[in-house]
Amino acid sequence: MERPREIALLDVGSLSRRRQVEEVDFFSERSSRPIPVTKTEGDGGRDDDEPGGVDIGLNLSTGSLRVHAQGGEGSNNHNHTLQLIDMKHELERLNEDNRRLRSTLDQATKSYSALHSHLLLLRQQQAHEIPEFSQKDKNMSTPAPALRFIAPGRSSVQEADERSRSADEGDDLSPSLSNKSPKLVREKSADHLSEVPCRKARVSVRARSDAQMITDGCQWRKYGQKMAKGNPCPRAYYRCTMAVGCPVRKQVQRCAEDKTVLITTYEGNHNHPLPPAAAAMASTTSAAAAMILSGSTTSRDSLVAAAANASCGSAFLNHFPYASTMATLSASAPFPTITLDLTRTPSPYQRSAQRPPAGPFPVPLSVIYPHDSRIPGGGMQFVGGREQTSSVVETVSAAITSDPNFTAALTAAIASVMEAHRSGGGGEGAAVTSGGHPAVVVPGSPQLPQSCTTFSTN
DNA sequence: CGGGTTTGACCAGCGC
DNA sequence: GCGCTGGTCAAACCCG
Numbered sequence A: 001m002e003r004p005r006e007i008a009l010l011d012v013g014s015l016s017r018r019r020q021v022e023e024v025d026f027f028s029e030r031s032s033r034p035i036p037v038t039k040t041e042g043d044g045g046r047d048d049d050e051p052g053g054v055d056i057g058l059n060l061s062t063g064s065l066r067v068h069a070q071g072g073e074g075s076n077n078h079n080h081t082l083q084l085i086d087m088k089h090e091l092e093r094l095n096e097d098n099r100r101l102r103s104t105l106d107q108a109t110k111s112y113s114a115l116h117s118h119l120l121l122l123r124q125q126q127a128h129e130i131p132e133f134s135q136k137d138k139n140m141s142t143p144a145p146a147l148r149f150i151a152p153g154r155s156s157v158q159e160a161d162e163r164s165r166s167a168d169e170g171d172d173l174s175p176s177l178s179n180k181s182p183k184l185v186r187e188k189s190a191d192h193l194s195e196v197p198c199r200k201a202r203v204s205v206r207a208r209s210d211a212q213m214i215t216d217g218c219q220w221r222k223y224g225q226k227m228a229k230g231n232p233c234p235r236a237y238y239r240c241t242m243a244v245g246c247p248v249r250k251q252v253q254r255c256a257e258d259k260t261v262l263i264t265t266y267e268g269n270h271n272h273p274l275p276p277a278a279a280a281m282a283s284t285t286s287a288a289a290a291m292i293l294s295g296s297t298t299s300r301d302s303l304v305a306a307a308a309n310a311s312c313g314s315a316f317l318n319h320f321p322y323a324s325t326m327a328t329l330s331a332s333a334p335f336p337t338i339t340l341d342l343t344r345t346p347s348p349y350q351r352s353a354q355r356p357p358a359g360p361f362p363v364p365l366s367v368i369y370p371h372d373s374r375i376p377g378g379g380m381q382f383v384g385g386r387e388q389t390s391s392v393v394e395t396v397s398a399a400i401t402s403d404p405n406f407t408a409a410l411t412a413a414i415a416s417v418m419e420a421h422r423s424g425g426g427g428e429g430a431a432v433t434s435g436g437h438p439a440v441v442v443p444g445s446p447q448l449p450q451s452c453t454t455f456s457t458n
Numbered sequence B: 001c002g003g004g005t006t007t008g009a010c011c012a013g014c015g016c
Numbered sequence C: 001g002c003g004c005t006g007g008t009c010a011a012a013c014c015c016g
Helices: A002-012 A017-029 A035-040 A059-071 A077-128 A130-139 A156-169 A182-192 A276-295 A300-319 A390-401 A404-425 A427-433
Strands: A202-208 A220-227 A234-240 A249-254 A261-267 A327-330 A337-341 A367-371 A379-382
Touching: none
Parallel strands: A202 A337
Antiparallel strands: A202 A261, A220 A234, A234 A249, A249 A261, A327 A337, A327 A379, A367 A379
C-alpha cells in the first residue's frame, strides 16, 4: 500500500513530509482563522501531540510567524501591516504547496488503484484464457523454453494461494507427494512445471553495497553456494525461513565487472504474512511475475503489451524518476526476469521534472530489441521510460528503507530536497518531494552507499 | 542443543 | 552419449 509505505519512509527520515502535508492542509482549510497569531499568543510550545496538530511541522513558516508576532510587540502599525502581508504571502505559498502535494497524492492513489485493478483484471483474464494460451502455445513455432511453461497462465497469486493451501495440508506439494523421497518430490514438481504456471519469473535488482546481502525484511537461510561460470565471485542461494515451506528463494552474487555491485535475484511468492518492507518486496515479485506471465506468449508483441500494462502504474514512477528508469525486462532464457539497475546514472530526461498526466500510457514506450527475444541471450530493454511496475519501485523502496545505509542517505537527501524546495524551489519541485521515496535519491547519487540486488518471482 | 553455514555430491537441462 | 553448468541436497561443522 502506498500510504503506509510513505509513512514508514518518513518515519526514518528526519523530516516528515506527511506532517508537512497535514499542516499545510490545516492552514489551507482553515485559512480564514487567525491560527498563527492565536498560536503565537498561546503558550508558545509546539503541540505535536495535540489532536489536530496545529503547530506541527513546517517549523520554518510557523517559526517565522511566531518571531514576527513577538517582534511586533511595541512596534508601529506599519511594521505590523508588513508582517501581516508577509504572513499572507507565506500562507498563500503554503496553500499552493498543499494543493500540489495533494494533487500528487491523489495522482499516486489513483495510479495505485488503476494498477491494482488492472492487475486483478489480468489475473481474471488469465484464469479464463488458460485453454486459449495452451492453444497458442501449441501453435508457437519456436517457443522459448522459459516462456513455454508460463503458458498455462495461472497467476502467481493463484499459485501462491494454492501453495499456501497445500502448505496447510502438509508440505508445499500435494500430500500424496509429501511421503515420497525428496528427489521424487523434486522430480514430480519439475514435471509439474509443464502443467503448472511458471515458477521462474524473476525480479532482479542491482545496486551497490559493501554488505554481503541487503536487508529486505525477510529471514533467509543459506542453502548453497556455487561458483558461477564467468564470475570469480560465488553465488549464494538463500531460502525464506519466515514460514515452513515458503517457496521463495533468492540468489545473491557480486557483479563480475564491478564487485561493488551486488546482484540479488528473488523468485517465488511468500505463503505467509510479511512485515511491511518484505510485503512490498513480495508484492513486487508477484506483480512482476503477473506482468511477465500476462505476456503468456513468446512474441515480442505480448511482451510489449506486458510492458505497457506495467506502465499503468507509471504515475508512481513519475514520482520516482530515478529508480523508475533502470528497469530491464528480459525474455531471454532461462527465466523471464525484470532487472532493476540502481547503479546507473539517470539520463537528463529522467532527471527532469517532466511528469506526464496519469494514465495507462503517459509516455511513449521506449523499447529496445537488441536482437530477437526468442534467441537465448536476447531480450528487450526499456530505456528512459517509466515502464517498470510500481511494485518494483516499492520493492526497492522497501529494501532501501530497511537498509540503514540507504536510510541515512535518504534522510540527508530528503532534508536537502526539502531545503531546496523551500528556498524557491516551488513549481515542479514537488516532483522531488512528492513521494518522499528513496527512488529520488538512490540511483542518482553515486556517492551513496548502494546495494545491488536481484529479485526473482514466481 | 538448535539453528545457520559450509561444502562436496547429486541431479537435470542443454549444447555439442 | 558426454561434458558443462546451474540448482539443490544433506552431512559436517560452527556458533550462540
